Amino acid sequence: MTDENNTPPVLGAGETIETTRAFLPRFGADGLIPAIVTDATSGEVLMFAHMNEEALRKTLDTSVAHFWSRSRGKLWMKGEESGNRLRVREIRTDCDQDVIWLTVDIEGEGVACHTGARSCFYRRITIAPGASASASLENVAPPQRSRSG
Amino acid sequence: MTDENNTPPVLGAGETIETTRAFLPRFGADGLIPAIVTDATSGEVLMFAHMNEEALRKTLDTSVAHFWSRSRGKLWMKGEESGNRLRVREIRTDCDQDVIWLTVDIEGEGVACHTGARSCFYRRITIAPGASASASLENVAPPQRSRSG
Numbered sequence: 001m002t003d004e005n006n007t008p009p010v011l012g013a014g015e016t017i018e019t020t021r022a023f024l025p026r027f028g029a030d031g032l033i034p035a036i037v038t039d040a041t042s043g044e045v046l047m048f049a050h051m052n053e054e055a056l057r058k059t060l061d062t063s064v065a066h067f068w069s070r071s072r073g074k075l076w077m078k079g080e081e082s083g084n085r086l087r088v089r090e091i092r093t094d095c096d097q098d099v100i101w102l103t104v105d106i107e108g109e110g111v112a113c114h115t116g117a118r119s120c121f122y123r124r125i126t127i128a129p130g131a132s133a134s135a136s137l138e139n140v141a142p143p144q145r146s147r148s149g
Numbered sequence: 150m151t152d153e154n155n156t157p158p159v160l161g162a163g164e165t166i167e168t169t170r171a172f173l174p175r176f177g178a179d180g181l182i183p184a185i186v187t188d189a190t191s192g193e194v195l196m197f198a199h200m201n202e203e204a205l206r207k208t209l210d211t212s213v214a215h216f217w218s219r220s221r222g223k224l225w226m227k228g229e230e231s232g233n234r235l236r237v238r239e240i241r242t243d244c245d246q247d248v249i250w251l252t253v254d255i256e257g258e259g260v261a262c263h264t265g266a267r268s269c270f271y272r273r274i275t276i277a278p279g280a281s282a283s284a285s286l287e288n289v290a291p292p293q294r295s296r297s298g
Contacts, residue, residue, distance in 0.1 A: 023284040043192030048248045060281035094269040120243040132209035135172040
Protein backbone atom coordinates (compact mmCIF):
# COMPACT_ATOMS: atom_id res chain seq x y z
CA MET A 1 0.00 0.00 0.00
CA THR A 2 1.63 3.18 -1.16
CA ASP A 3 0.89 6.84 -1.64
CA GLU A 4 0.00 6.01 -5.23
CA ASN A 5 -3.37 4.81 -3.93
CA ASN A 6 -4.60 8.38 -3.87
CA THR A 7 -3.30 9.25 -7.31
CA PRO A 8 -3.57 7.47 -10.64
CA PRO A 9 -1.59 4.21 -10.50
CA VAL A 10 2.01 4.70 -11.54
CA LEU A 11 2.81 1.97 -14.02
CA GLY A 12 6.12 1.58 -15.78
CA ALA A 13 6.40 1.58 -19.56
CA GLY A 14 4.62 -1.46 -20.97
CA GLU A 15 3.25 -2.42 -17.57
CA THR A 16 -0.38 -3.15 -16.80
CA ILE A 17 -2.17 -3.69 -13.51
CA GLU A 18 -1.80 -7.42 -14.30
CA THR A 19 1.96 -7.37 -14.82
CA THR A 20 3.27 -4.67 -12.49
CA ARG A 21 5.26 -5.45 -9.36
CA ALA A 22 3.73 -2.34 -7.74
CA PHE A 23 1.04 -3.12 -5.19
CA LEU A 24 -1.83 -0.84 -6.22
CA PRO A 25 -4.91 -2.26 -4.49
CA ARG A 26 -8.14 -1.21 -6.14
CA PHE A 27 -10.81 -0.48 -3.56
CA GLY A 28 -14.44 -0.43 -4.68
CA ALA A 29 -16.70 2.61 -4.76
CA ASP A 30 -17.53 1.77 -1.11
CA GLY A 31 -13.83 1.97 -0.18
CA LEU A 32 -13.63 -1.76 0.41
CA ILE A 33 -11.73 -4.66 -1.10
CA PRO A 34 -12.91 -8.28 -0.67
CA ALA A 35 -10.63 -10.61 1.28
CA ILE A 36 -10.61 -14.41 1.09
CA VAL A 37 -9.06 -16.22 4.06
CA THR A 38 -7.76 -19.79 3.78
CA ASP A 39 -6.19 -22.11 6.34
CA ALA A 40 -2.43 -22.54 5.89
CA THR A 41 -2.62 -26.17 7.03
CA SER A 42 -5.81 -27.60 5.55
CA GLY A 43 -6.14 -25.19 2.62
CA GLU A 44 -9.87 -24.80 3.29
CA VAL A 45 -11.59 -21.45 2.93
CA LEU A 46 -12.17 -20.17 6.46
CA MET A 47 -14.03 -16.93 5.87
CA PHE A 48 -14.70 -14.06 3.54
CA ALA A 49 -14.77 -10.42 4.61
CA HIS A 50 -13.90 -6.90 3.47
CA MET A 51 -11.03 -4.52 4.18
CA ASN A 52 -10.85 -0.79 3.94
CA GLU A 53 -7.50 0.91 3.42
CA GLU A 54 -6.78 1.05 7.16
CA ALA A 55 -7.62 -2.63 7.69
CA LEU A 56 -5.31 -3.62 4.85
CA ARG A 57 -2.51 -1.43 6.16
CA LYS A 58 -2.86 -2.82 9.68
CA THR A 59 -2.88 -6.36 8.31
CA LEU A 60 0.33 -5.69 6.39
CA ASP A 61 1.96 -3.95 9.34
CA THR A 62 1.07 -6.50 12.04
CA SER A 63 0.63 -9.80 10.13
CA VAL A 64 -2.68 -10.18 12.00
CA ALA A 65 -5.84 -10.00 9.90
CA HIS A 66 -7.94 -6.85 10.24
CA PHE A 67 -11.19 -6.20 8.41
CA TRP A 68 -13.88 -3.58 8.03
CA SER A 69 -17.11 -4.71 9.62
CA ARG A 70 -19.89 -3.57 7.32
CA SER A 71 -22.57 -4.49 9.86
CA ARG A 72 -20.91 -2.59 12.72
CA GLY A 73 -19.35 0.12 10.57
CA LYS A 74 -15.94 -0.14 12.19
CA LEU A 75 -12.45 -1.54 11.95
CA TRP A 76 -12.29 -5.06 13.30
CA MET A 77 -9.29 -7.10 14.39
CA LYS A 78 -10.52 -10.67 13.96
CA GLY A 79 -10.22 -12.50 17.29
CA GLU A 80 -9.66 -9.36 19.35
CA GLU A 81 -12.18 -10.61 21.93
CA SER A 82 -12.09 -14.36 21.40
CA GLY A 83 -8.33 -14.72 20.98
CA ASN A 84 -8.89 -16.52 17.68
CA ARG A 85 -6.64 -14.15 15.80
CA LEU A 86 -5.66 -14.92 12.21
CA ARG A 87 -1.87 -14.93 11.90
CA VAL A 88 -0.98 -14.15 8.28
CA ARG A 89 1.52 -16.39 6.51
CA GLU A 90 1.07 -15.05 3.01
CA ILE A 91 -0.90 -12.35 1.23
CA ARG A 92 -1.64 -12.42 -2.47
CA THR A 93 -3.64 -10.22 -4.78
CA ASP A 94 -5.33 -11.16 -8.04
CA CYS A 95 -4.71 -10.15 -11.65
CA ASP A 96 -6.50 -6.82 -11.47
CA GLN A 97 -5.61 -6.16 -7.82
CA ASP A 98 -9.18 -5.87 -6.57
CA VAL A 99 -9.21 -8.96 -4.31
CA ILE A 100 -6.94 -10.01 -1.41
CA TRP A 101 -6.17 -13.62 -0.45
CA LEU A 102 -4.79 -14.25 3.04
CA THR A 103 -3.29 -17.61 4.03
CA VAL A 104 -3.40 -17.84 7.82
CA ASP A 105 -2.92 -19.86 10.98
CA ILE A 106 -5.77 -19.50 13.45
CA GLU A 107 -4.61 -18.76 16.97
CA GLY A 108 -6.51 -19.49 20.17
CA GLU A 109 -9.13 -22.20 19.84
CA GLY A 110 -8.70 -22.50 16.08
CA VAL A 111 -12.14 -21.11 15.36
CA ALA A 112 -12.71 -18.65 12.52
CA CYS A 113 -16.53 -18.50 12.36
CA HIS A 114 -18.78 -16.57 14.75
CA THR A 115 -20.92 -19.74 15.03
CA GLY A 116 -18.02 -21.57 16.66
CA ALA A 117 -17.22 -23.60 13.55
CA ARG A 118 -13.61 -23.71 12.40
CA SER A 119 -14.65 -22.41 8.96
CA CYS A 120 -17.68 -20.33 8.01
CA PHE A 121 -18.14 -22.75 5.12
CA TYR A 122 -19.43 -25.69 7.16
CA ARG A 123 -22.32 -26.56 4.84
CA ARG A 124 -22.19 -28.02 1.36
CA ILE A 125 -25.00 -27.68 -1.14
CA THR A 126 -26.48 -31.03 -2.09
CA ILE A 127 -28.34 -31.31 -5.33
CA ALA A 128 -29.14 -33.64 -8.17
CA PRO A 129 -27.76 -32.12 -11.40
CA GLY A 130 -30.55 -30.35 -13.27
CA ALA A 131 -32.63 -30.02 -10.14
CA SER A 132 -31.51 -26.73 -8.61
CA ALA A 133 -35.01 -26.19 -7.18
CA SER A 134 -34.33 -29.06 -4.78
CA ALA A 135 -31.02 -27.74 -3.45
CA SER A 136 -30.49 -28.13 0.28
CA LEU A 137 -27.60 -27.97 2.72
CA GLU A 138 -25.64 -30.65 4.51
CA ASN A 139 -23.22 -30.04 7.37
CA VAL A 140 -19.60 -30.77 6.49
CA ALA A 141 -18.36 -30.06 9.99
CA PRO A 142 -20.86 -29.40 12.76
CA PRO A 143 -20.62 -25.95 14.38
CA GLN A 144 -18.98 -26.11 17.78
CA ARG A 145 -20.28 -24.59 20.98
CA SER A 146 -17.78 -21.84 21.64
CA ARG A 147 -18.18 -18.54 19.89
CA SER A 148 -15.55 -16.55 18.05
CA GLY A 149 -15.50 -12.86 17.15
CA MET B 150 -32.01 -22.13 -4.91
CA THR B 151 -35.72 -22.19 -4.27
CA ASP B 152 -38.81 -20.07 -4.68
CA GLU B 153 -38.20 -18.85 -1.15
CA ASN B 154 -35.61 -16.46 -2.63
CA ASN B 155 -38.36 -14.10 -3.61
CA THR B 156 -40.17 -14.29 -0.29
CA PRO B 157 -38.94 -14.03 3.29
CA PRO B 158 -36.76 -17.05 4.10
CA VAL B 159 -38.78 -19.92 5.49
CA LEU B 160 -36.98 -21.10 8.60
CA GLY B 161 -38.18 -23.87 10.85
CA ALA B 162 -38.82 -23.36 14.55
CA GLY B 163 -35.58 -22.51 16.30
CA GLU B 164 -33.67 -22.35 13.03
CA THR B 165 -31.48 -19.47 11.92
CA ILE B 166 -29.81 -18.72 8.60
CA GLU B 167 -26.67 -20.23 10.21
CA THR B 168 -28.27 -23.54 11.24
CA THR B 169 -30.92 -24.24 8.60
CA ARG B 170 -30.55 -27.00 6.04
CA ALA B 171 -32.53 -24.85 3.59
CA PHE B 172 -30.41 -23.21 0.90
CA LEU B 173 -31.50 -19.57 1.01
CA PRO B 174 -28.74 -17.65 -0.81
CA ARG B 175 -28.66 -13.98 0.09
CA PHE B 176 -27.92 -11.85 -2.93
CA GLY B 177 -26.71 -8.29 -2.39
CA ALA B 178 -28.61 -5.12 -3.28
CA ASP B 179 -26.99 -5.43 -6.73
CA GLY B 180 -28.51 -8.91 -7.16
CA LEU B 181 -25.10 -10.57 -6.90
CA ILE B 182 -23.42 -13.02 -4.54
CA PRO B 183 -19.60 -13.34 -4.36
CA ALA B 184 -18.10 -16.67 -5.43
CA ILE B 185 -14.68 -18.00 -4.42
CA VAL B 186 -13.21 -20.70 -6.68
CA THR B 187 -10.53 -23.10 -5.46
CA ASP B 188 -8.68 -25.91 -7.21
CA ALA B 189 -9.83 -29.38 -6.15
CA THR B 190 -6.29 -30.75 -6.52
CA SER B 191 -3.96 -28.05 -5.22
CA GLY B 192 -6.43 -26.25 -2.96
CA GLU B 193 -5.22 -22.87 -4.20
CA VAL B 194 -7.64 -20.03 -4.83
CA LEU B 195 -8.07 -19.81 -8.59
CA MET B 196 -10.36 -16.82 -9.00
CA PHE B 197 -13.06 -14.69 -7.44
CA ALA B 198 -16.19 -13.56 -9.27
CA HIS B 199 -19.88 -12.84 -8.79
CA MET B 200 -23.06 -14.74 -9.58
CA ASN B 201 -26.56 -13.51 -10.12
CA GLU B 202 -29.49 -15.85 -9.50
CA GLU B 203 -29.38 -17.25 -13.04
CA ALA B 204 -25.62 -17.92 -12.89
CA LEU B 205 -26.03 -19.76 -9.59
CA ARG B 206 -28.94 -21.80 -10.93
CA LYS B 207 -27.03 -22.74 -14.10
CA THR B 208 -23.99 -23.69 -12.02
CA LEU B 209 -26.13 -25.95 -9.84
CA ASP B 210 -27.94 -27.45 -12.84
CA THR B 211 -24.89 -28.13 -15.02
CA SER B 212 -22.00 -28.50 -12.53
CA VAL B 213 -20.08 -26.04 -14.74
CA ALA B 214 -19.31 -22.65 -13.18
CA HIS B 215 -21.31 -19.68 -14.49
CA PHE B 216 -20.89 -16.10 -13.33
CA TRP B 217 -22.27 -12.64 -13.92
CA SER B 218 -19.73 -10.46 -15.68
CA ARG B 219 -20.01 -7.03 -14.09
CA SER B 220 -17.77 -5.45 -16.74
CA ARG B 221 -19.73 -6.88 -19.66
CA GLY B 222 -23.11 -6.89 -17.93
CA LYS B 223 -24.00 -10.42 -18.96
CA LEU B 224 -24.12 -14.05 -17.93
CA TRP B 225 -20.79 -15.73 -18.47
CA MET B 226 -19.95 -19.42 -18.65
CA LYS B 227 -16.28 -19.48 -17.66
CA GLY B 228 -14.26 -21.14 -20.43
CA GLU B 229 -17.04 -20.95 -23.00
CA GLU B 230 -14.56 -19.67 -25.61
CA SER B 231 -11.25 -20.98 -24.27
CA GLY B 232 -12.45 -24.44 -23.26
CA ASN B 233 -11.08 -23.86 -19.75
CA ARG B 234 -14.39 -24.64 -18.11
CA LEU B 235 -14.58 -25.06 -14.35
CA ARG B 236 -16.11 -28.44 -13.52
CA VAL B 237 -17.67 -28.21 -10.06
CA ARG B 238 -16.87 -30.89 -7.51
CA GLU B 239 -18.42 -29.25 -4.47
CA ILE B 240 -20.34 -26.12 -3.61
CA ARG B 241 -20.51 -24.69 -0.11
CA THR B 242 -22.06 -21.58 1.36
CA ASP B 243 -21.03 -19.69 4.45
CA CYS B 244 -22.68 -19.13 7.81
CA ASP B 245 -24.98 -16.35 6.67
CA GLN B 246 -25.40 -17.70 3.14
CA ASP B 247 -24.08 -14.63 1.35
CA VAL B 248 -20.95 -16.17 -0.17
CA ILE B 249 -20.48 -19.23 -2.42
CA TRP B 250 -17.37 -21.43 -2.47
CA LEU B 251 -16.83 -23.66 -5.50
CA THR B 252 -14.23 -26.44 -5.53
CA VAL B 253 -13.45 -27.23 -9.17
CA ASP B 254 -11.35 -29.06 -11.71
CA ILE B 255 -10.20 -26.87 -14.59
CA GLU B 256 -10.82 -28.41 -17.98
CA GLY B 257 -8.96 -27.64 -21.21
CA GLU B 258 -5.51 -26.15 -20.67
CA GLY B 259 -5.95 -25.84 -16.91
CA VAL B 260 -5.97 -22.07 -16.99
CA ALA B 261 -8.38 -20.04 -14.86
CA CYS B 262 -7.06 -16.49 -15.29
CA HIS B 263 -7.57 -14.28 -18.34
CA THR B 264 -3.81 -13.53 -18.23
CA GLY B 265 -3.04 -17.17 -19.00
CA ALA B 266 -1.95 -17.96 -15.45
CA ARG B 267 -3.45 -21.02 -13.79
CA SER B 268 -4.71 -18.88 -10.89
CA CYS B 269 -5.55 -15.18 -10.86
CA PHE B 270 -3.56 -15.01 -7.60
CA TYR B 271 -0.10 -15.32 -9.16
CA ARG B 272 1.49 -12.49 -7.13
CA ARG B 273 2.25 -12.40 -3.44
CA ILE B 274 2.70 -9.20 -1.50
CA THR B 275 6.18 -8.84 -0.08
CA ILE B 276 6.70 -6.56 2.86
CA ALA B 277 8.73 -6.07 5.99
CA PRO B 278 6.36 -6.10 9.01
CA GLY B 279 5.56 -2.54 10.02
CA ALA B 280 6.53 -1.19 6.63
CA SER B 281 3.32 -1.35 4.60
CA ALA B 282 4.42 1.71 2.61
CA SER B 283 7.09 -0.45 0.99
CA ALA B 284 4.79 -3.26 -0.11
CA SER B 285 5.46 -4.67 -3.55
CA LEU B 286 4.54 -7.76 -5.54
CA GLU B 287 6.45 -10.89 -6.44
CA ASN B 288 5.37 -13.48 -8.96
CA VAL B 289 4.48 -16.85 -7.45
CA ALA B 290 3.88 -18.48 -10.79
CA PRO B 291 4.67 -16.58 -13.96
CA PRO B 292 1.67 -15.90 -16.21
CA GLN B 293 1.67 -18.14 -19.25
CA ARG B 294 1.22 -17.02 -22.83
CA SER B 295 -2.16 -18.50 -23.71
CA ARG B 296 -5.28 -16.60 -22.77
CA SER B 297 -8.38 -17.86 -21.06
CA GLY B 298 -11.87 -16.41 -21.01
